[in-house]
Amino acid sequence: MKSLLVGLLPMLLTGAELSVPYEKHQLKNGMRVILSQDRAVPVVSVYMLYGVGARSEEKGRTGFAHLFEHMMFQGSKNAPKGMHFKLIESNGGSLNGSTHPDYTDYFQTLPSNKLPVALWLEADRMRGLDISQANLDNQKEAVKQERRLRVDNQPYFGAIIETWPELAFRNWHNSHSLIGSFEDLNAAGVADVVRFFKTYYAPNNAILAIVGDISIPETRKLVEDYFGAIPPQPQPKHPDLTEPAVTRGRAAVHRDPLAQVPGVVVGYPGPARRSPEYYALGMADVLLSGGDSSRLHQNLVKGRQSVVRFEANPGWPFQSASDYKDPNVYAVFLLHKPNFTGKQIADQVQEQMDRIAREGVEAAELERARTLLRSTRVQELQSSLRRATLLAQYELFDGRPEWITEELDRFTNVPAAEIQAVVRKYLAPEKRFTLEIVPAPKEAAK
Amino acid sequence: MKYLIALMLVSALAAQVQDRARPPDTPPVPDYRLPNVFETKLDNGLRVMLVEDNRFPLVTVRLGFLAGSRFDPAEIPGLSESVGAMLTEGTARRTSRQIAEELAAIGGQLNGVSSPDGLTLAGSALSESTPRLLDLLADVARNASFPEEEVALHKQNRKQSLLEQRSDPGYLAEEEATRAVFGSHPYAHIGPTMESIDRISRVTLAGFRDRLLAPNNATLILLGRLPSRDRTLELVRNAFGSWQSRELPAPPAPRFPEDRKQVILVDRPGSVQADIRIARRAVTRRDPDYFPLLAGHTVLGGGTSSRMFLEIREKKGYAYDAHSEFDAHRDAGIFGAVTQVRNEVIGDALDAVIKEMQRMGAERVPAGELSDVKNYLSGRFVLGLETQNGLANSLNMIGTMGLTTAYLENYTTRIRAVEPDQVQAAARKYVSPEKSAVVVVGDAAKIGETVKKLGEVRTVKPNP
Numbered sequence: 055m056k057s058l059l060v061g062l063l064p065m066l067l068t069g070a071e072l073s074v075p076y077e078k079h080q081l082k083n084g085m086r087v088i089l090s091q092d093r094a095v096p097v098v099s100v101y102m103l104y105g106v107g108a109r110s111e112e113k114g115r116t117g118f119a120h121l122f123e124h125m126m127f128q129g130s131k132n133a134p135k136g137m138h139f140k141l142i143e144s145n146g147g148s149l150n151g152s153t154h155p156d157y158t159d160y161f162q163t164l165p166s167n168k169l170p171v172a173l174w175l176e177a178d179r180m181r182g183l184d185i186s187q188a189n190l191d192n193q194k195e196a197v198k199q200e201r202r203l204r205v206d207n208q209p210y211f212g213a214i215i216e217t218w219p220e221l222a223f224r225n226w227h228n229s230h231s232l233i234g235s236f237e238d239l240n241a242a243g244v245a246d247v248v249r250f251f252k253t254y255y256a257p258n259n260a261i262l263a264i265v266g267d268i269s270i271p272e273t274r275k276l277v278e279d280y281f282g283a284i285p286p287q288p289q290p291k292h293p294d295l296t297e298p299a300v301t302r303g304r305a306a307v308h309r310d311p312l313a314q315v316p317g318v319v320v321g322y323p324g325p326a327r328r329s330p331e332y333y334a335l336g337m338a339d340v341l342l343s344g345g346d347s348s349r350l351h352q353n354l355v356k357g358r359q360s361v362v363r364f365e366a367n368p369g370w371p372f373q374s375a376s377d378y379k380d381p382n383v384y385a386v387f388l389l390h391k392p393n394f395t396g397k398q399i400a401d402q403v404q405e406q407m408d409r410i411a412r413e414g415v416e417a418a419e420l421e422r423a424r425t426l427l428r429s430t431r432v433q434e435l436q437s438s439l440r441r442a443t444l445l446a447q448y449e450l451f452d453g454r455p456e457w458i459t460e461e462l463d464r465f466t467n468v469p470a471a472e473i474q475a476v477v478r479k480y481l482a483p484e485k486r487f488t489l490e491i492v493p494a495p496k497e498a499a500k
Numbered sequence: 501m502k503y504l505i506a507l508m509l510v511s512a513l514a515a516q517v518q519d520r521a522r523p524p525d526t527p528p529v530p531d532y533r534l535p536n537v538f539e540t541k542l543d544n545g546l547r548v549m550l551v552e553d554n555r556f557p558l559v560t561v562r563l564g565f566l567a568g569s570r571f572d573p574a575e576i577p578g579l580s581e582s583v584g585a586m587l588t589e590g591t592a593r594r595t596s597r598q599i600a601e602e603l604a605a606i607g608g609q610l611n612g613v614s615s616p617d618g619l620t621l622a623g624s625a626l627s628e629s630t631p632r633l634l635d636l637l638a639d640v641a642r643n644a645s646f647p648e649e650e651v652a653l654h655k656q657n658r659k660q661s662l663l664e665q666r667s668d669p670g671y672l673a674e675e676e677a678t679r680a681v682f683g684s685h686p687y688a689h690i691g692p693t694m695e696s697i698d699r700i701s702r703v704t705l706a707g708f709r710d711r712l713l714a715p716n717n718a719t720l721i722l723l724g725r726l727p728s729r730d731r732t733l734e735l736v737r738n739a740f741g742s743w744q745s746r747e748l749p750a751p752p753a754p755r756f757p758e759d760r761k762q763v764i765l766v767d768r769p770g771s772v773q774a775d776i777r778i779a780r781r782a783v784t785r786r787d788p789d790y791f792p793l794l795a796g797h798t799v800l801g802g803g804t805s806s807r808m809f810l811e812i813r814e815k816k817g818y819a820y821d822a823h824s825e826f827d828a829h830r831d832a833g834i835f836g837a838v839t840q841v842r843n844e845v846i847g848d849a850l851d852a853v854i855k856e857m858q859r860m861g862a863e864r865v866p867a868g869e870l871s872d873v874k875n876y877l878s879g880r881f882v883l884g885l886e887t888q889n890g891l892a893n894s895l896n897m898i899g900t901m902g903l904t905t906a907y908l909e910n911y912t913t914r915i916r917a918v919e920p921d922q923v924q925a926a927a928r929k930y931v932s933p934e935k936s937a938v939v940v941v942g943d944a945a946k947i948g949e950t951v952k953k954l955g956e957v958r959t960v961k962p963n964p
Contacts, residue, residue, distance in 0.1 A: 094555050095885045096530045132521050136814065139804035144872030146529040146879010149804070165879050170524035178520075195817030202773045203820050203840050209667045311770055314663040345609070346600035356596070359653055362660040391660060422604040429607025429626050432556055436887040 074441055074458050077270060078449070083286040084258025087277050088445045088455055090265040092438065098166040098266030101442035102176050105261075105450055106254035107156040108232040110293055117197065117234010118242055120153040122250050124193040126160060127151070129184035138175050145171050154372060155232065156379040157450060163439050166267035170276060176262070177280035180255060185247045194239050201233050209313035213491045214371050214387070217308045218319055222383045222487050227293045256287035261449050263442040297323070297381045303486040307396075309494035315362065317491040318396035320403045321385030322481050324368050328452060332368075333464045334476035335384060339367055340423040340465075341415060341473070342406060343386065344430075347422060349406050350386070358402060364388040379451055384481070396490030404483050411478040415470045424466040431462050529879045532912045535891065537905050538729065544745045545716025548736055549895055551723035553888060559627045559724035560888035561634070562896040563641055567619040567712035570686040570752055570831075576699045578692025582654065583708050584612030584619050589650040591643040596650055599636065606632050610640065616687050617830040618900035619713070624888070627725035631735055634722075638739035641713060646702045658697050665691065669775040669941040670840070672766050672962050677779035680764060680937035681834055683757035694963070716745040719899030721892055754831035756781055759935035765951050765959045767944040774846045774942035775838075778853060782826060782833035782930040785901050790828060791914045792922035793835070793930055797826040798873045799865050799923070800856060800931065801837055805872065807856050812839055818849045830901050835930050843942065847950040850940075854933045861928035864920040878912040 076090035108119045129135035142149040147164030162172045205211045216231045223229035262281070264273055300323050325331035342349050343366035354361040366386035369378030390399045434440045435458075445455040454460075538550040572579045588610055589596040603610055608625035610633075621641055625633040665671045675690055682688035692700075720740065726732045759781055783789045801808040801824025812822035822839040837857055841849040865873075884890040898907050940951050944959060951957055 095882075097883055097886055133523070136805070136810065137523075139809075140872065141523055143803045143805045143876045145526065146875045146882065148880065148883065163883055165529045165882050167527045167530060168879075169526075171526055174524050192814070192817050196813060196820055199773075199813075199818070199840075199842060200820035202842055206772045207669060207840075209664070312667055314667040315660050345604050347597070347604040352597060352600070355657070356653070359656070362657050362664075389660065389664065391656065422601060425607045425626070426604045429558075429624075432558055432607075432626070433624070436556055436558075436889075438886060 074435065074445070076445060076455060078455060079274070081257065081278065081282055083282070083284055084256075085281055085284075086261045086449060087274075088261065088263040088449060089268065089270050089273055090263070090441060090445065091268055091270055092265065093267050096166045096267050097163060097438055098169050098264065098268055099161065099163045099439040099442045100169065100172040100176065101159065101161045101263045101265075101439065101446050103157055103159045103261040103263070103446040103450055104255055105157055105259045106290065107154045107158055108230075109155045109227045109295060110254070111227075111230065113226065114238055115242060115246065116231050116238045118238070118246065118250065119158060120233060121193060121197050121239060121242060122247060123151050123153045123158050124197055125183060125185065125189065125247055126179055128189040128193060130179040131182045131184070133175055133178045135184065135189065138179070141171055141175060147172070153232065154378070155228070157447070159443070159446075161439060161442070169264070169268060169273065173276055173280045177284065180257065180260065180281065181284050183247075183251055185244055185251070187244055190242070190244055190247060194242070197234070197239060198236060201236070205233055207312070209310055210317060210491060213308040213310060213317070213489060214319070217306060218321075218371070218385075218489055221304055221306050221489055222321055222385070223297060223381070225295060225297050227295055228297065228381065252287060253290050257281060257284050258286040259290055261446045263446040263449075265438040265442040265445070295379070295381060300485055303484055303488070305488040305490075307490045307492060310491050311494050313491060313493040314495065315389050316392055316396060316493055317387065317389045318399045319385055319387045319487075319489040319491070320400045321370070321383045321487045322485050324382040324384045324480060325476070327380050327382060330472065331476050331480070334468045334472040335368060335480060336465050337420075337423060337427075337468045337473050338410065338477050338481070339384065340427055341410065341419065342366060344423060344426050349409075350403070353406060354388070354399075354402055360390055360394045360399060360402060362389045362391065383487070396488070396492070400486070400488045404486065407477055407481040408483075410474060411481070414474040417470070420470055420473070427465055428462060529875050529912075530882060532878070532882050532885070532908070534905060534908050535885075537895065539905075540733070542715065542737065542741060544741070544743055545714075546740055546743070547719040547899065548733075549719065549721045550726065550729070550732060551721075551891065551895070552726055553723055553891070554725050556888070557627045557725055558624060558888060559630045559633065559722065559726060560624045560892045561622070561637055562721040562892050563621040563637060563718055564721070564896045564899045565619045565713050565718045566617065566751070566900065567708070567717065568615050568617040568900075569689065570616055570829075571708070571712055571749075572686055572689070573704075574686075576696045576704060577686070577689040578696050579700065579704060579708050580619050581614040581692065582658065582700050583705050584614040586646055586651065586654055586705055587612040587621065587640045587644045587709075589654070590645050590647040591639045592645050593639055593643060596647070599640065602632070602636060608633055608636075610636060612640075615900070618896070620896055620900075622892075630727065630732075634735050634739045638743075642743055644709060646705045648702060651700065651702055651705065655697050655700055658692065659694060662692060662694065662697070666962055669768055669771060672768065673775045673777040673838070673939050673941045676764050676766055676941075676960060677777040677836060677937050677939040678834065680762050680939065681779050681781050682832070685754070685756055685832075686752055687829060687832060687834075711749055714746040714748065715740060715743045717748050719896065721895045721899070723892055723895075724888055751831070756832055761935055761955060762937040763951065763954045763957045764937065764939045765944055765948060765957050766939065766941040767959055767961055768941050769943050769945065771843070771942040773840050773842050774940050774947050775840045776850060776853060777836050777838050777939045778857065778933055778936050779834055779836040779939070780930055780933075780936040782835040783828065784830060784833055785828045785903065785907070789922075789926040789929065792918050792926040794826060794877065795870060795873050795915065795918045796860055796865070796923040796927040796931060797824050797835060798877060799869060800824045800860050802873070803876060805876075807859075808837065808839065808853065811856060812841075812849065812852055816848070816852060818842070818845045818852070822853075828901075843946045846940070846942070846947045847953065850938070850951075850954065857931050857933040857936075861924060861932040863924070865923050867920065870918070870920055870923065874915050874918065877915050881911055
C-alpha cells in the first residue's frame with residue numbers, strides 16, 4: 055500500500071529541529087485520513103472534521119449547525135444516547151465537539167490502546183444518527199440554555215457573537231448569528247436534521263486525523279474496517295461567501311445591560327488567506343498584540359494607561375486565523391477605563407497602526423516577534439490534539455497538511471517593508487469598523 | 501501451522517462482524533509512568549526538581565512558593581495575587597518593558613500566579629535560552645522593585661477587572677459559597693475587594709515578598725530539553741545560590757467553622773437564569789478520604805457521564821452545564837455542586853441537585869459505575885503527561901501540598917483501590933447537602949420565593 059503523500063518535514067527552529075511526520079490517504083468513499091505517529095507518551099487523539107459550519111446555514115435556520123453538533127452526541131445505530139460520553143470517559147479519555155463558521159469538529163483524546171473505541175463511535179454516528187423528535191427537543195433546550203448561559207446572561211458576548219458580525223459583514227452567510235435565535239431553533243424540525251446529516255455528514259465531506267502512539271499500518275486497517283463501507287453522498291455545495299468591497303468605515307454602539315467595564319471592537323477587512331499580504335498581516339498582528347512587549351500593551355495598557363486588557367487576531371472572535379476561511383476580518387477587542395470613550399480608544403488603536411504605516415518596524419522588534427511566533431507554534435505542537443486539529447484544518451482549507459510546520463516560515467520570512475505596506479493598505483482609518491460596547495446597567499435585561 | 505492460520509482468520513472475521521454492533525474490546529488503561537525526576541536541595545534550602553524531556557526544543561520552569569492567598573493579611577485580601585502580578589513589572593536591574601522584551605526575544609513567558617496555598621512564577625522559553633530564562637526568573641523572584649507608577653496602574657486595572665469579574669454570576673456564586681464554607685479562615689476569599697486594592701502599595705507588596713519569598717520556602721522545577729545535569733545545576737546555583745534563607749512566618753491556624761446549613765441568595769436584577777452552587781468543606785490530598793471523595797465527586801458531577809450531567813442536562817434539559825468541583829487545598833478542601841438554570845425551573849433544579857447529592861451518601865455506587873469512574877480518572881491522569889505544562893503543574897502541586905513524587909507514582913493505583921463503601925462514607929461526610937451552603941445568584945424578584953422553600957434565606961447585594 056502506497057500513500058498518496060508521505061511527509062517528513064524537519065524544520066530549522068533556531069538551531070532545534072522540529073518535525074511532524076504524517077501520512078495522508080483517501081478511502082474509496084472519499085474520506086481523507088491523516089495519520090501521525092508519536093511514540094513518546096501512550097496517548098492518541100482522534101479528530102474528525104466535517105466541512106460544514108454556521109456559514110452554510112439557511113435563512114430561518116440560524117444556529118442549526120451548532121444544534122446539529124449537539125445531535126451528534128444523541129446516539130446512533132449501535133451507540134444509544136449517552137454511550138459516546140460514557141465510552142470515551144470510562145476508557146480514560148476526554149471528548150468534545152465545536153461549531154465554527156466553516157467547519158464542525160468532533161474530537162477525543164484517549165490512552166492510545168483505546169483507539170478502536172473512538173473509531174467505532176465516530177464511524178457509527180457517521181453511518182447513521184438516531185434522529186428522534188424527543189432527542190431534538192431535549193437538545194433545543196440544552197442549546198437555548200447554552201445561549202442563556204453564554205450570551206444572554208454574560209456581558210460582551212451578545213455584542214461579540216451577534217452585533218459584531220452584522221457590522222463586519224454584509225453577506226448574510228457571514229453576518230448571521232452562529233448560536234442562533236430562539237425563534238429559529240424552535241422552527242427546526244426532524245426533517246431538517248435528516249437532510250443536513252445526509253448532505254454534509256458524508257465521508258467525502260470529512261477529514262479524520264489521528265495523532266499519537268499508534269502503528270500506522272494497523273491504524274490504516276482499523277480506519278478501513280470501520281469507515282470503508284460508509285457510502286459517499288453527492289459533494290455538497292458551499293455557499294457564496296463573497297463580501298462586497300468595503301469603501302468606507304462603519305460604526306455601531308451596543309448597549310450592554312450586564313457589562314460593568316466599557317469595551318470596543320476595532321476591525322478591518324483582511325487580505326485573502328494564504329496570500330503574501332495575509333502573512334504580512336499575521337506578522338503585524340504579532341507586533342501589535344503578541345505578549346507584553348507588543349505595541350498595544352506597551353502603549354495603551356502602559357503608556358496611555360487607557361486599556362485594561364485586549365485580544366486580537368485575524369478571524370477574531372474565533373481562536374485563530376487557522377480556523378477561519380475567507381472573508382477574514384482582523385479585529386482587536388479591548389476593555390478600557392471608563393474615563394475614555396470607545397471612540398477615543400479606537401483612535402488610539404488607529405494611532406498604533408498609523409505609526410507602523412508611517413515609520414515601519416525596527417529590526418530588533420521584528421526579530422522578537424518572529425521568535426515569539428516560533429515558540430508559540432512549538433508550544434502548541436506538544437499536544438497531540440492540537441497537531442491533529444492543525445493537520446486536518448490545513449487539509450480542509452488548503453489541501454496542505456504539511457503547512458503545520460512549513461507555514462511558520464512564510465510568516466517569519468516576511469520582510470519589514472511588506473509589514474509596513476500591508477498595515478498602510480489594510481489597517482487604514484477609512485476601512486475601520488468600530489463597535490462600542492457601553493455598559494447600560496440600569497436597563498433590565500429581558 | 502495451516503490450522504492455526506485458519507483459526508486466526510475465523511477469529512479475525514468474527515471480530516469484524518462484532519465491530520458494527522458492539523464497542524470493541526480494548527486492554528485496560530495503561531499505568532501512569534512518571535518520567536525520571538532528579539531531586540536535590542541547595543544549601544539555602546531551595547528544593548530543585550529536574551526532568552529531561554527532549555521531545556520539543558522547549559524548557560518549562562516553575563518556582564513555587566508557599567505564599568498563596570492564605571497568607572494575605574486580613575485587611576488586604578488579594579495581596580498575594582498582586583505580588584505575583586507585580587514581580588514581573590520591574591526589578592532593580594530591569595524595567596517592566598525590558599522584562600517583556602527580553603522574554604519575547606527568547607520566545608518566553610513568565611507570570612506570577614497565586615492560588616490559595618502557593619505563589620508560583622511559571623514560565624517557558626525556547627530551550628537554547630535556558631540560561632537567560634533562569635537569569636530572568638531569579639531576578640524577578642529576588643529583586644522585584646514594585647515601581648510606584650506600575651503599582652498605581654496595577655491598582656487601577658485590577659479595580660476594572662474586579663468589576664468585570666463581578667458582572668459574571670458564576671464568580672459571585674463562587675465568592676459567596678467559598679466565604680460561607682471557610683468563615684474567617686483566609687481560604688474564604690477568592691479575590692480582592694475594592695477597599696483591599698486601595699491598601700496595596702510598594703510597602704505592603706515588598707513586605708509580603710520579604711516575609712515569604714525565600715529559597716527555603718520554594719521549589720524550583722525545570723523540565724524540557726535541558727543542558728547536561730552538571731551544567732543545569734551550575735546554572736541553577738549561579739542564579740539562586742547566593743539567595744539567603746530566612747525564618748518563615750507560621751501559616752494561619754487551620755481552624756474552620758462547623759459545617760452548617762445556609763441559604764444565600766445573591767440578588768442580580770435582570771438575570772435571565774439562576775446560578776446554583778452548593779458547597780461544603782472537604783478534605784486535603786493527604787486525608788484517607790481523598791481518593792474515595794475524588795471518585796464520589798466524579799460519579800456525581802465529573803464529566804459528561806456523571807449523574808448531574810445526565811439528570812440535570814440530558815434528561816431534564818434544565819441546564820447546559822451541571823457539574824461538581826472538588827478543590828483540595830493544603831489544610832482543607834472544598835466540594836461544590838454547580839449548575840446554571842433558567843429562572844422558571846429553579847425550584848425543580850435545586851431539588852434535583854440536592855437529591856443527587858443525598859443519593860451519594862444514601863446508596864452504594866454500583867460497581868460498574870465506579871469502575872468507569874476509576875478508568876476515567878486514571879486515563880485523564882495519563883493524558884496530563886503530554887505537555888511540559890501538564891507535568892510541571894503536577895510537580896508544582898506536590899511541592900505546594902507538601903507531597904512527594906510517590907503521590908504521582910501511586911495515583912492510579914490508589915484510585916483503583918477505592919471501594920464503594922468508602923465512597924459512600926466519604927460522600928456522607930462531605931457531599932450530603934444537609935450541612936451545605938446553598939448559594940443562588942439571580943433576580944430575587946423572580947426566584948426569591950422559590951429559594952425560600954429551602955430554609956431561612958440570607959439575601960446579599962453584590963458590592964460593585
